[in-house]
Amino acid sequence: xxxxxxxxxxxxxxxxxxxxxxxxxxxxxxxxxxxxxxxxxxxxxxxxxxxxxxxxxxxxxxxxxxxxxxxxxxxxxxxxxxxxxxxxxxxxxxxxxxxxxxxxxxxxxxxxxxxxx
Amino acid sequence: xxxxxxxxxxxxxxxxxxxxxxxxxxxxxxxxxxxxxxxxxxxxxxxxxxxxxxxxxxxxxxxxxxxxxxxxxxxxxxxxxxxxxxxxxxxxxxxxxxxxxxxxxxxxxxxxxxxxxxxxxxxxxxxxxxxxxxxxxxxxxxxxxxxxxxxxxxxxxxxxxxxxxxxxxxxxx
Numbered sequence: 547x548x549x550x551x552x553x554x555x556x557x558x559x560x561x562x563x564x565x566x567x568x569x570x571x572x573x574x575x576x577x578x579x580x581x582x583x584x585x586x587x588x589x590x591x592x593x594x595x596x597x598x599x600x601x602x603x604x605x606x607x608x609x610x611x612x613x614x615x616x617x618x619x620x621x622x623x624x625x626x627x628x629x630x631x632x633x634x635x636x637x638x639x640x641x642x643x644x645x646x647x648x649x650x651x652x653x654x655x656x657x658x659x660x661x662x663x
Numbered sequence: 664x665x666x667x668x669x670x671x672x673x674x675x676x677x678x679x680x681x682x683x684x685x686x687x688x689x690x691x692x693x694x695x696x697x698x699x700x701x702x703x704x705x706x707x708x709x710x711x712x713x714x715x716x717x718x719x720x721x722x723x724x725x726x727x728x729x730x731x732x733x734x735x736x737x738x739x740x741x742x743x744x745x746x747x748x749x750x751x752x753x754x755x756x757x758x759x760x761x762x763x764x765x766x767x768x769x770x771x772x773x774x775x776x777x778x779x780x781x782x783x784x785x786x787x788x789x790x791x792x793x794x795x796x797x798x799x800x801x802x803x804x805x806x807x808x809x810x811x812x813x814x815x816x817x818x819x820x821x822x823x824x825x826x827x828x829x830x831x832x833x834x835x836x
Contacts, residue, residue: 583691583701584691586715587691588684592667616789617791630767631788632768633771633791635790635793
């Protein structure tokens with residue numbers, strides 16, 4: 547598809563690292579104007595926090611959420627027949643952020659495949 | 664897949680425009696910056712001081728950006744941590760984008776008290792209640808006990824108590 551994705555293909559063994567490197571690589575490729583545009587769009591840098599969560603968390607914590615029928619249904623739907631919004635709720639400290647991280651890694655893999663084929 | 668973390672400590676910078684902008688930024692980063700974003704940037708630059716995008720502009724651009732991809736997942740963490748106003752505007756914006764993009768899926772986490780707001784924006788949603796899984800807690804404790812720098816100071820009985828009592832207590836959360 548895009549040059550960024552083809553480049554990312556070389557690191558396909560690890561989606562986690564890949565997603566971060568991809569952003570870094572891209573930033574050097576898009577040039578000054580590209581960087582200005584990204585900064586103009588928003589000063590927030592969510593991938594930095596994502597990286598922090600990746601380092602802190604214990605492997606596969608929160609995996610059970612990905613096995614629930616609600617998650618599978620939400621994730622696998624290809625059309626408008628399934629509710630497009632999934633809400634995971636819980637008290638402070640139960641690990642919502644880590645579950646969200648887990649979900650996004652799975653997505654990262656799929657998004658990558660979708661974009662690649 | 665694009666994501667966003669909300670944080671009490673950064674409420675000021677987490678305006679609706681900045682949050683939507685962060686989503687847009689990640690989408691733009693994926694496949695090279697789309698022409699329609701470049702054009703909007705050039706337009707904005709012409710004005711004195713170069714203005715930022717307004718929320719309705721962002722919604723329009725996000726509609727175009729998501730519609731051009733086969734599938735888009737937006738994950739937003741700790742939605743309860745941004746201000747009520749920003750959250751309302753963010754949810755309304757997402758609803759508006761969803762209307763035009765059947766290929767978009769949204770994953771939200773937050774405390775249950777924002778349930779009503781989510782229902783108001785999206786109607787029926789899929790929901791998963793979260794509580795720490797027993798197995799996750801046990802694995803975490805084993806990891807921490809395994810890293811004990813002075814393992815001989817702890818008897819087997821204390822170790823067994825830790826492994827039994829902590830998961831029990833946490834499961835009541």
